[in-house]
Amino acid sequence: MNRASIYFLNEGEPNTYDFDETLPPLPLPELHDTLVRYYESIKPFGSPSELANSMNVIETFESGVGAELQEKLVKHAATRKNWVDEWWDKYAYHMLRLPLNPYIVMAMPVKLEVINIPETPALLLKNLSRLMYHTLEFWDLARKALIKPLSSNGGTVKYSSALYKRFFSTTRAPGTEYDYIKNFFKTVKEGPTPSHAVISGKGRIFVFDCLHTDGTLITPQEILIVLQRVRTILDYEPIGDCVPILTHGDRTTWANNYLRLQEISEKNRETIRIIESSSIVIAFDENEPQSYEEISLFCVNGDYHSKWGDRSSTIIAYKNGRFACVGEHSAYDGTISVSYALFVQLSMYETPEPDWSSTDTSKVVALKELKFDLDVELQKEIERTKVECDRRRNDVIVTHDSFNEYGKDVIKTWNLHPDSFVQVIMQLAYAELHKE
The missing domain is CATH 1.10.12 (Lyase 2-enoyl-coa Hydratase; Chain  A, domain 2)
Structure with missing residues (x-):
């Protein structure tokens, strides 16, 4: 198994999104x-x-x-084509008023140790540079429609690959009654797409472009220079205004603060647009998780003041060299998350480590800090939301276990989908535990 055989199109094969137009509509039961x-x-x-x-x-x-x-x-x-998707998004997800973190998001640790890459503080920035570069490769493949379309049973069963487009440059914007998806990603065929990335940490937000003027991706070495500059600012300068924490309030309160932010100034409206449309998002988290369980826990309740919670996907980099990804579930499902995670792991496993000695002669990518205009009302809201977030840190318990006795092939012999199987198991466990 290698990334070329799983992801890269062979000559003459349909592009990533070709099947989306020819797939039959979702059946409507009698x-x-x-x-x-x-x-x-x-x-x-x-x-x-x-x-x-x-x-x-x-x-x-x-x-x-x-x-x-x-x-x-x-x-x-x-x-x-799909008679239920609008209703599903609206009533299953977007009408919920709970904060996204820690209650609703998808979270997973990025396991580098399984591919023999040490997860240490000394390697934090270099590993993150590689992780970001391969994420940009995945973005570039999705943009050029060069990822093999999603399928199963050796390619005989086809699925829509449209949700790849909501992995990047996508946000769940807050509404006073229900939220909505804002998607800025475009394929090459559809037109220009945002190519900037956002990095946040200690309540501060930075932006830089991920493409050279000729359209090629910036290199891991160039990314490393950006990360070193950001990390130096975070280590030696004061904490920022912590505006990202507002995204972790209940959805209606955040919607009101979201509107207030935009009413204050054109600068704020543009700053929000930059954050919401960025190709990828990276958040530095000052926690130091010691296990995959803690990595996942801090993923949903760590440094709230540094994570823009609405984004469809965010890479989290912990201070001790561990990594995680957090995703907004209404934007895409676990199939996309797994596809991305496997691509990154295979890429880092198969691709030699970059020649970091050339970093000193690499181009310096322009880096800009994003700042908001805030009034007294919003400053009070930031402080209030900090207290609220601290109160709910223990609301969710995260466990991380590996089950190796059997897998989905066995489950399918019972005519069950793995998701359905797990739900039945949880219901059975509840019934046996509580006798009801």
């Missing part, structure tokens, strides 16, 4: 089939009398208002 499945799902929880009553309700619904709703749903489904 009303009767939906109601049968609903009844089967409630069987374990109802008494005979309750189930009999439920059956009466189901039959009345099927012959009455249910039929009318199904007719409207059929018309709705006829005009789009």
